[in-house]
Amino acid sequence: MCELLIDPRQNNSAIDVDRKVIIDIMNQLYAQTKNNAGELDINKLLILLLDHTMKHFYHEERILIDIGFTGIYSHQKAHNYLIEQITELMEWHENNVEQINIGRINYLYSIYGYHFMIMDEDITKFIMDFCDVDNI
């Protein structure tokens, strides 16, 4: 049994809004890259993506600490990996080491998808298993 600060049976609306914003930015990035948009537009989207992703992860990690999530270390590692991928892409793009291409965007999609659908699901399972949700 643990103290529940959120109810996993309800949508955590702040986190869901965060995810929708991130997916929307990713979709814009995909479209801009496909249409060979100007560098400035792509840079702006990458900055926006990094900003929203960092805020989302910060918020989620506060929740993980509050609920005593046992997998917090590996979850934070996965967050850091995603942030590194975006940062690296921004640096390479800025220094013209690598043009943004659809392959890179698809790779980011796959990491975000895995994270949101598989890794974040472990948090819900943790809460359901250890917090005796049926009895609250």
Ligand SMILES: [Fe+2]
């Ligand atoms: Fe996460």
